[in-house]
Amino acid sequence: MIKFVVFICGAIVMSFEILGSRVLAPNFGSSVFVWGSLISVFLAGLSAGYYLGGRLADVNPSSRKLSLIIIAPGLLFLTFPLYSAPVSDWIFVKDIGVRMSPLIASSVLFLIPSVFLGIVSPYTTKLMICSLHTSGKTIGTLYALSTFGSIIGTLITSFYLITLAGVNALIMGQGVLLIVLAVPLYFMNLSCSIEQTGPAGVRSDNK
Amino acid sequence: MLHKIFLAAFCIILISSKCFAVEPSEKLIFEKNSLYQYIQVIEDTVKKERYVRNQKKEYTQGGIYVNAPDKLLFEFTQMGFISLAFLDRDPKDVLFVGLGAGAMPKYFTGRYPDTVIDIAEIDPDMLSVAQKYFYFKENERMKVHVADGRLFVKRTKKKYDWIILDAYQNDSIPFHLTTFEFLKEVKSRLKDGGVVVANITSPYRNKFFDSMVMTYKKAFPHVAIFKGKKSANFIFMATTSKNRDKDSVEVRARKIQSSRKFDIDLEDIASRYEPSEAYEWGGAKVLTDDFAPVNLYQYQKSGAQ
Numbered sequence: 001m002i003k004f005v006v007f008i009c010g011a012i013v014m015s016f017e018i019l020g021s022r023v024l025a026p027n028f029g030s031s032v033f034v035w036g037s038l039i040s041v042f043l044a045g046l047s048a049g050y051y052l053g054g055r056l057a058d059v060n061p062s063s064r065k066l067s068l069i070i071i072a073p074g075l076l077f078l079t080f081p082l083y084s085a086p087v088s089d090w091i092f093v094k095d096i097g098v099r100m101s102p103l104i105a106s107s108v109l110f111l112i113p114s115v116f117l118g119i120v121s122p123y124t125t126k127l128m129i130c131s132l133h134t135s136g137k138t139i140g141t142l143y144a145l146s147t148f149g150s151i152i153g154t155l156i157t158s159f160y161l162i163t164l165a166g167v168n169a170l171i172m173g174q175g176v177l178l179i180v181l182a183v184p185l186y187f188m189n190l191s192c193s194i195e196q197t198g199p200a201g202v203r204s205d206n207k
Numbered sequence: 208m209l210h211k212i213f214l215a216a217f218c219i220i221l222i223s224s225k226c227f228a229v230e231p232s233e234k235l236i237f238e239k240n241s242l243y244q245y246i247q248v249i250e251d252t253v254k255k256e257r258y259v260r261n262q263k264k265e266y267t268q269g270g271i272y273v274n275a276p277d278k279l280l281f282e283f284t285q286m287g288f289i290s291l292a293f294l295d296r297d298p299k300d301v302l303f304v305g306l307g308a309g310a311m312p313k314y315f316t317g318r319y320p321d322t323v324i325d326i327a328e329i330d331p332d333m334l335s336v337a338q339k340y341f342y343f344k345e346n347e348r349m350k351v352h353v354a355d356g357r358l359f360v361k362r363t364k365k366k367y368d369w370i371i372l373d374a375y376q377n378d379s380i381p382f383h384l385t386t387f388e389f390l391k392e393v394k395s396r397l398k399d400g401g402v403v404v405a406n407i408t409s410p411y412r413n414k415f416f417d418s419m420v421m422t423y424k425k426a427f428p429h430v431a432i433f434k435g436k437k438s439a440n441f442i443f444m445a446t447t448s449k450n451r452d453k454d455s456v457e458v459r460a461r462k463i464q465s466s467r468k469f470d471i472d473l474e475d476i477a478s479r480y481e482p483s484e485a486y487e488w489g490g491a492k493v494l495t496d497d498f499a500p501v502n503l504y505q506y507q508k509s510g511a512q
Contacts, residue, residue, distance in 0.1 A: 025383035026496045029355025031329060032242050092361070098354075163504075166497035 002063070002124050002190055005070065005181055006142050009120045010149025012174050015157040016077075017042050020110050022167045023084055027092040028102040037099075041106035042114050049118015056119065057126035066123055067185035070178050073113040077175030081168040084109055121146055127190060237340060241332035244376070248340045256280060259308045259336055266378055269308030269341070276342045277317060278470060283406045283440035284311050285471040286433055287371060290404035290444050292459040292477060293431075293451050298322055298368035302396070304356035304384070305374030306333055309343030316349050318467040324349040325367075327359035329374075357383050357392070366398045372405040382499040385419065389496075390426035394447060403427070403445040410439040414504035417491030417511055419443065420483055425493050430483035431456075433476060443483075453480040486511075 020038050021030070028034050056065075091105045125142050129135045161170055230251070237248035247260045250273065258270035270280045279285045288311075291298070299322060303312050306328035316324060328334055331353050337343035345351055352359055356374050370393055374384050383389060393403055405423075409416035420443075423430045427445035434441055451459070460477035463469065488511035492498065 022382070022496075022499075025381075026357065026386070026388060027361075029329070029358045030381055030383060031355050095362070098358075159503075163500035166495070168497050 001185070001188065002066075002128055003142070003145055005066070005185065006120065006124050007145045007149040007152075008177065008181060009070070009117050010146035011153030011156075012073075012149075012178065013042070013046070013114060013117045013153065014150040015153035015161070016110070016113065016171065016174060018154060018157045018162075019167050019171055020106065022162075023088070023109065024102055024105060027088040028105060031098065031102075033099045034102040037103040037106040038110070041103070041110050045111045045114025046118035049115040049120075050122055052115065053119035053122035057123045061123060061126045063127060063185050063188050063190040066120070066127065067182040069116055069119050069123060070182040070185065073116040074175045074178030074182060076113050076116075077171050077178065080109075080171045080175070084168075237336065239332055239336075241330050243330045244333075244379070246330075246332055246336055248336060257340060259333075259341070261376055261378060263378070266376060268376060269310050271308065271310060271341055277314065279310060279314050281310070282435050282438045283408075283442065284314070286435060286440065286442045286476050287311060287373070287404050287406060288315070288469065288471065289433055289442065289456070289460060289473060289476045290369065290371075290402050291463055292456045292473065293402045293444055293446055294368060295400055296368070300365060300367045300398070301325070301369045301371070302327070302360075302363075302365075302367045303371045303373065304360070305372070306337055306343075306351060307373060308341040309337035310341065311371065311373070312349060313341075313343055316346075318469065320348075322348065325359075325363070325365070326351045327354050327356045329353070329355050356381075357389055360389070360392050360396055363396060366396055366401070368398050368401045370397065370401070370403045372403065375406070375408065380415070380501045380505070382494070382501040383496065385422065385501055386494045386496050386499050387422050387426055390422065390445075394426060397447055400446075400448045403443075405443040405445075407441045407443055408439050409441060412509040412511065414491065414507040414509055415501060416441070416486075417488050417509050418494050418504060420486045420488070421491045422494045424483055424487060432481050432483055432486055433479045434481070436479075453477070456480055 017038065020042075021035065024034050024038065056069075087108050088105055091101055091108070095101065096104065121142070125139055128138050128142060130138070157170070165173070232251050232253040234250045234252055235247065236250050236257075237246070239246050244261050247262060248257065249260055250257045255273045256270055257273050258267045260267050267281075269284070272278050272280055297319065301315070301322055301324045303324065303326040306312070306326050309326075312324055312326055316322065326349070328351055334351050334353065356372075372384065372393070374381065390403075397403065405419075407416060407419050420430070420432070423443055423445050427447060429446045429450040431444040431451075432441055433444070457474060457477040457480075460473040464473045488509070490510050494501070
């Protein structure tokens with residue numbers, strides 16, 4: 001289940017980024033400044049999320065808390081059409097330059113969801129690590145799943161989803177997907193913490 | 208068996224290299240990877256023509272006759288001028304979205320020297336190429352603004368008699384310059400009785416073409432279409448106020464042709480006038496900022512036939 005969550009979150013980050021370029025174009029064009037802003041804001045969000053996620057993971061991590069972390073961007077996506085156009089229009093009217101306008105717009109629209117999606121990675125890693133002996137394998141698997149999800153998210157969105165539905169509908173759909181994932185997670189107990197006891201070198205198998 | 212495979216491979220290489228490489232008579236005189244595209248300036252030493260391209264031959268953006276740089280080489284640039292026959296006056300303010308080799312504005316300003324021309328071009332390298340290789344020169348009445356076309360249209364306070372939308376390349380059409388919202392913004396920058404003209408390429412009839420017809424139709428009350436004879440170009444003509452029928456366009460084209468000394472056959476172009484109804488297909492979707500799968504639609508066959 002957690003592996004699936006990691007995969008989906010990886011897919012949604014990149015899918016959202018592709019759609020983000022569409023969200024920005026009407027007001028900010030498709031210049032290199034727009035692409036530069038978009039990509040750096042997503043990376044800033046993710047790195048902040050990784051940092052925060054790591055710290056949060058050290059304080060009684062649970063799948064219940066993970067579900068709340070996922071619900072937050074889910075709700076932001078679900079309500080995205082309500083604030084995206086007014087925010088973009090407002091920044092367009094303010095006209096703070098060809099570089100700053102798309103940078104500020106990207107930050108307002110995309111930063112917070114990407115922080116939350118960034119938290120997911122270290123947080124789930126902590127939940128999944130059952131033994132220090134196999135922690136490398138666990139971490140590697142989750143990294144791979146997350147990035148593989150991102151590839152799938154990018155391809156599906158740019159190749160197919162954009163022909164099927166509008167940008168707003170797709171972003172709302174991502175919100176629904178996150179919430180649908182979060183609900184069962186809330187009622188599950190998937191944590192798996194390292195056993196403190198036992199002599200060194202003895203594997204603690206409680207997967 | 209093995210040599211058959213080699214033969215097949217050789218054929219494939221021949222075929223594929225023909226699409227990408229320069230023809231024997233062609234000479235590469237400039238190339239650059241700009242911020243937005245790969246720009247190639249090619250000269251055909253036999254035909255004495257010079258082109259600006261994005262690699263593939265089919266994707267020629269513009270060009271000139273080396274010995275007669277003031278003539279219009281490509282059909283779509285010639286056809287675009289038919290839109291002047293839809294105006295009931297000489298244009299005072301003109302906006303080009305997309306510079307290309309600068310052939311159209313150069314030709315136009317030669318015939319209408321008093322008109323004020325704004326050109327929005329996103330790629331600064333395209334401007335340098337037009338200046339260096341295609342004899343394009345800015346002057347106090349003709350200015351190039353390095354900006355995204357949509358942003359220029361949204362920001363400008365000015366209104367225009369004539370707006371030319373020519374920012375589509377075959378292989379990469381910026382979706383935000385195709386949508387209903389964009390056309391409404393363009394329309395809001397038109398003076399009373401002003402006209403909009405766009406060059407749409409559709410080698411075979413594809414879904415993009417269908418959607419463009421319906422999108423123009425939704426944004427403007429009157430749309431006329433002119434089909435290229437030698438090329439896969441369609442010229443979309445949109446007006447806000449009264450419609451002009453074919454006869455009046457032909458009459459007006461004849462008048463402009465002689466008074467402004469056009470060396471292209473405007474009357475012949477006028478005779479290709481078709482109302483947009485000839486191409487409308489209800490099944491096509493209007494493109495919007497929310498939904499505009501432009502690149503995919505280009506590769507999908509029209510559902511109309």
